[in-house]
Amino acid sequence: MRMVIIGGGFAGLQLARRLNNKEGVEVLLIDRFNYHQFQPLFYQVATGGLDASNISFPLRKVFHDSKNVRFRLAEVKNIDANSNTVQTDIGDFEYDTLVLATGAGTNFFGNSNLEKFAYPMKSTSEALQLRHHLIHNFEEALNAKSEEDLQQMMNIVVVGAGPTGVEVSGTLAEMKNKVLPKDYPELDFNNMQIFLLEGSNHTLLNMSEKSREQSERYLRDLGVNVQLNTIVKDYDGRFVTLTNGEKISTRTVIWAAGIKGNVPKGVNPELVVRGNRIKVDRYNKVQGYYNVYAIGDISYMETPKYPNGHPQLANVAINQGKTLAENILKQVRNKQEALTEFEYKDKGSMATVGRHKAVVDMPKPKIHFGGLLAWFVWMGLHLVLILGVKNRLQIFLNWFYKYFTFDQSLRLLFEDFYKNRKEGN
Numbered sequence: 134m135r136m137v138i139i140g141g142g143f144a145g146l147q148l149a150r151r152l153n154n155k156e157g158v159e160v161l162l163i164d165r166f167n168y169h170q171f172q173p174l175f176y177q178v179a180t181g182g183l184d185a186s187n188i189s190f191p192l193r194k195v196f197h198d199s200k201n202v203r204f205r206l207a208e209v210k211n212i213d214a215n216s217n218t219v220q221t222d223i224g225d226f227e228y229d230t231l232v233l234a235t236g237a238g239t240n241f242f243g244n245s246n247l248e249k250f251a252y253p254m255k256s257t258s259e260a261l262q263l264r265h266h267l268i269h270n271f272e273e274a275l276n277a278k279s280e281e282d283l284q285q286m287m288n289i290v291v292v293g294a295g296p297t298g299v300e301v302s303g304t305l306a307e308m309k310n311k312v313l314p315k316d317y318p319e320l321d322f323n324n325m326q327i328f329l330l331e332g333s334n335h336t337l338l339n340m341s342e343k344s345r346e347q348s349e350r351y352l353r354d355l356g357v358n359v360q361l362n363t364i365v366k367d368y369d370g371r372f373v374t375l376t377n378g379e380k381i382s383t384r385t386v387i388w389a390a391g392i393k394g395n396v397p398k399g400v401n402p403e404l405v406v407r408g409n410r411i412k413v414d415r416y417n418k419v420q421g422y423y424n425v426y427a428i429g430d431i432s433y434m435e436t437p438k439y440p441n442g443h444p445q446l447a448n449v450a451i452n453q454g455k456t457l458a459e460n461i462l463k464q465v466r467n468k469q470e471a472l473t474e475f476e477y478k479d480k481g482s483m484a485t486v487g488r489h490k491a492v493v494d495m496p497k498p499k500i501h502f503g504g505l506l507a508w509f510v511w512m513g514l515h516l517v518l519i520l521g522v523k524n525r526l527q528i529f530l531n532w533f534y535k536y537f538t539f540d541q542s543l544r545l546l547f548e549d550f551y552k553n554r555k556e557g558n
């Protein structure tokens with residue numbers, strides 16, 4: 134079987150690794166980046182805590198000794214299901230079986246101003262762009278022309294209080310308290326304001342009541358200005374306008390408020406549902422196709438336990454990759470073998486706000502805990518999940534160093550790379 138997998142994220146990479154060196158299947162893994170990205174730690178790259186290479190792993194290295202998995206660095210442009218062909222910027226590839234594992238991108242809900250001026254965090258390069266902007270902003274603040282300009286540069290607005298928004302605003306608050314005053318002694322960081330805007334009435338809406346309350350308290354203790362039931366209407370690069378008419382003056386808006394599936398062209402639009410996800414059956418097969426599957430964030434599967442689809446989480450993506458690999462191998466071995474339906478076993482969720490401040494919810498037995506223990510559990514789990522021993526060691530050393538020095542070490546500006554990124558900023 135010639136299989137093409139589009140996307141080397143959590144789902145696609147898991148599938149390719151499970152099919153590695155297995156007989157009867159030739160795999161071509163395509164991704165627009167030549168590395169796997171560990172998205173849960175993007176915010177630490179953006180805030181100078183980790184180097185981008187610490188959370189990225191070369192895809193070719195995963196398959197060094199592989200006899201049947203090959204990689205192509207390419208952007209997929211179109212799928213032609215009639216001729217079983219994937220069209221990319223480097224040429225066409227034919228398949229017997231196609232797996233879409235293209236994940237999700239940022240959803241600006243059609244607002245072109247937000248798209249132009251706000252900073253998303255959906256790829257390593259976007260995290261680096263945000264890091265550059267944050268640091269550059271304070272350099273510029275030293276030469277602010279007026280009090281208004283200065284305050285605009287000192288204000289940071291984070292939109293969306295899910296795990297990413299909570300984690301990034303908590304880290305920024307810690308930087309404000311411990312790091313930035315040392316770097317910029319001429320600036321008064323009592324004037325720096327970090328706003329966390331959330332449309333619903335809770336931070337960490339998808340977690341337990343206790344985690345919601347605790348995370349909000351942690352954020353407020355750190356000095357974050359949490360504003361719930363607050364919806365952003367527009368942003369012109371200088372002022373955020375809220376739906377209630379209020380304005381917040383800022384040069385920095387971090388957009389952590391929504392995602393939408395990266396659906397390649399050529400997929401029947403009738404199969405694309407809420408959140409731009411592709412409707413699949415219990416075997417991750419795209420409805421209406423006999424040889425096309427979708428796994429991870431891009432897929433939408435309804436089950437009795439998850440009637441509105443699964444949460445878009447790494448663990449779901451990894452397990453869909455695993456189950457599909459099992460089913461593919463069954464089909465290759467013996468077409469009569471019964472296939473396994475995908476069933477998600479929730480192992481819990483967690484988020485960190487800052488030093489000794491994290492929240493964990495476990496489903497069975499139903500337990501919530503927070504504080505120091507949760508913080509260590511959060512760090513331990515992320516260290517286990519990151520790909521590569523070297524990355525694990527480097528992250529551990531970075532965290533260890535930061536724990537004792539209260540410092541984020543990576544605040545360098547590599548100007549040329551970022552020049553002209555955004556007009557008006």
Ligand SMILES: Cc1cc2nc3c(=O)[nH]c(=O)nc-3n(C[C@H](O)[C@H](O)[C@H](O)COP(=O)(O)OP(=O)(O)OC[C@H]3O[C@@H](n4cnc5c(N)ncnc54)[C@H](O)[C@@H]3O)c2cc1C
Pocket residue numbers: 139140141142143144145163164165166169170172173174175176207208209210234235236237254255296297395397428429430431445446447448450
């Ligand atoms: C900032 C952030 C924090 C997160 N934190 C957590 C967390 O703490 N816990 C958790 O469980 N989940 C977290 N998530 C969600 C988690 O990262 C996703 O659920 C997971 O990455 C989904 O895996 P995937 O394989 O479906 O997609 P991805 O991991 O996004 O991989 C998709 C891949 O497809 C490639 N691709 C897309 N389109 C094309 C194309 N046209 N051509 C070629 N290649 C293409 C991309 O380059 C990418 O490598 C977080 C996400 C973000 C953005």
